[in-house]
Amino acid sequence: MKTSLRRPLILAAAGSIAAATASAQITLITDNFETNSSADYTVAVSAGDGAQDFSFDYVAAGIPAAPRSAVGDTKGLRLTVNTTQGNQDAATCFHNTAITADVYRLRVDVWNNFTPGGTGTTEHAHVGVGGDGATFNQIFSPISGSGAFIGFDGDGDSGSDYRWFRDPNNTPVGETDSTTLPNTHPSYLGNGSNNTGAFFQALFPAPPSTVAGSPGNIWTTVDIEVDNTAGLISFYFDGTLTYQGSFANRFDGLASLGLADVFTSVGDGNQFVVFDNFEVVAGGGLGSSYCSANANSTGVAGAMSATGAPTAAANDLTLTASSLPNNSFGFFIVSPNQGFVMNPGGSSGNLCLSGAIGRYVGPGQIQNTLGNGGFSLVADLTAIPSPTGPVATNSGDTWNFQGWFRDSSPTGPTSNFTNGLSITFQ
Structure with missing residues (x-):
C-alpha cells in the first residue's frame, strides 16, 4: 500500500x-577515579586472585589519557584477576548508588590491556546495570551475574568475544533464553559475538587496535541505555549501537564494572582492564x-x-x-x-x-x-x-x-x- x-x-x-x-537530567554517579573511591563500591569476587586499584595512574604506566578525561587527569580503576593461582576468577565492582530511574544511561571509558602473543591473555571486561551487589559477573564457564551486563575481550581469542547477560527474572513473556544469551538471539542484531565478524572488524580496525575486531590496547567508550518504561536495553561501543534487547520488569539496582578470566592459564602480568570517567545519568x-x-x-x-x-x-x-x-x-x-x-x-x-x-x-x-x-x-x-x-x-x-x-x-x-x-x- x-x-x-x-x-x-x-x-x-x-x-x-x-x-x-x-x-532535565540528574547525574547519579560520576567517578573519574582521581582519588580513591573504593568506599563507594562493593566488590564481589570468585577466586579472589586479583586486585582492585581505585586510583591507578595509568598514564604513568604508559597508557594514553582516556578520550573523555579532563586535562591533567591520569588515573582510573584498574582490575586484575587470576594473577597467580591458575584458577577461573572474576571481580565485579558495584557502585553503592541504587538506581531506580525509568530511563537512565551508563557511560564509561574502557582500556583492555594485554601482551600480543602472550599467554593467558583472554579476559573479559564487564559493564553492567541492575546488579544485586553480591553476585560476580561472568558470561560463561560458569555463567554468573545479576541484572544485565555486556562482556568483551581485547584480544579476539575466545570465539565469544562479545556477549550479553539478562537475568532470568527479566525474561520477556514468550521467550525461553536467559542468562548469557546465545549469539543467534535477535538482540545481537545479526552482529554475532566473534571479533572476526564484519561489524566488529569495521568497528575496531587494526591499527589502532592490536587485533582487528577487538578493543585491545585502545580506549573504547561503552554506553548502556536502559528504558524501564519501554522494556528496552541498548549497548553501544563508541556511539555505535551493537546489541539491543527487550526485557520484562525493570533493571533497577546497582551499576557495575568488572573483569573475568574463564581460563586457568596465568598471564604475564600485562592482562588487566582500566575503567575511567564512569557516569550514570538518570531521567535521561x-x-x-x-x-x-x-x-x-x-x-x-x-x-x-x-x-x-x-x-x-x-x-x-x-x-x-x-x-x-x-x-x-x-x-x-x-x-x-x-x-x-x-x-x-x-x-x-x-x-x-x-x-x-x-x-x-x-x-x-x-x-x-x-x-x-x-x-x-x-x-x-x-x-x-x-x-x-x-x-x-x-x-x-x-x-x-x-x-x-x-x-x-x-x-x-x-x-x-x-x-x-x-x-x-x-
Whole structure:
C-alpha cells in the first residue's frame, strides 16, 4: 500500500502545538577515579586472585589519557584477576548508588590491556546495570551475574568475544533464553559475538587496535541505555549501537564494572582492564511527547523517546522507537515544524510533523525491529536530514521527531507512526 513516505513529506499543520524543551537530567554517579573511591563500591569476587586499584595512574604506566578525561587527569580503576593461582576468577565492582530511574544511561571509558602473543591473555571486561551487589559477573564457564551486563575481550581469542547477560527474572513473556544469551538471539542484531565478524572488524580496525575486531590496547567508550518504561536495553561501543534487547520488569539496582578470566592459564602480568570517567545519568529522556499515536498490530501504540545530552554542542542524541511489531522495518523522520495529519497516504497512523520533513534513510539508518519490537539510532546533530540536505543543529533550535514503521492490518499491509517527540536544544 502506498504511503506518504514514498513522496516528499510537505504537509500542512492542523493546529498550533507548542514546542517543548529538553527534560532535565540528574547525574547519579560520576567517578573519574582521581582519588580513591573504593568506599563507594562493593566488590564481589570468585577466586579472589586479583586486585582492585581505585586510583591507578595509568598514564604513568604508559597508557594514553582516556578520550573523555579532563586535562591533567591520569588515573582510573584498574582490575586484575587470576594473577597467580591458575584458577577461573572474576571481580565485579558495584557502585553503592541504587538506581531506580525509568530511563537512565551508563557511560564509561574502557582500556583492555594485554601482551600480543602472550599467554593467558583472554579476559573479559564487564559493564553492567541492575546488579544485586553480591553476585560476580561472568558470561560463561560458569555463567554468573545479576541484572544485565555486556562482556568483551581485547584480544579476539575466545570465539565469544562479545556477549550479553539478562537475568532470568527479566525474561520477556514468550521467550525461553536467559542468562548469557546465545549469539543467534535477535538482540545481537545479526552482529554475532566473534571479533572476526564484519561489524566488529569495521568497528575496531587494526591499527589502532592490536587485533582487528577487538578493543585491545585502545580506549573504547561503552554506553548502556536502559528504558524501564519501554522494556528496552541498548549497548553501544563508541556511539555505535551493537546489541539491543527487550526485557520484562525493570533493571533497577546497582551499576557495575568488572573483569573475568574463564581460563586457568596465568598471564604475564600485562592482562588487566582500566575503567575511567564512569557516569550514570538518570531521567535521561530528552524532550516532550505530543500528538498521540494509534495502536499498531501489537495492540498498543508505538512509542518515541530519546536519550543523550540537551546541548547541541554535545552532539549526543539517541532516538528510540519501541512497542512496535516484531520483524518490521522502519526509520525516523524529523522536522522543525509540528503538525497533525490522520492516516496520510492510507497509513494506519498519524503524521505529527509538517513543513520540510527529513528522513533518516541513509546507510545504516533504515532499521528492523527483529524480535525486539523496537529500534534505535544514534543521530548526528551536525547533519539532521532535510529535503534539501543535512542541517546542523544550533543552540535554541527545536526539532520534532517521529518513528515510521511497516505494520499489518485486517485488510493487509500498512504503515504506522509513533507519537511525536519535540526537543529544544540548549
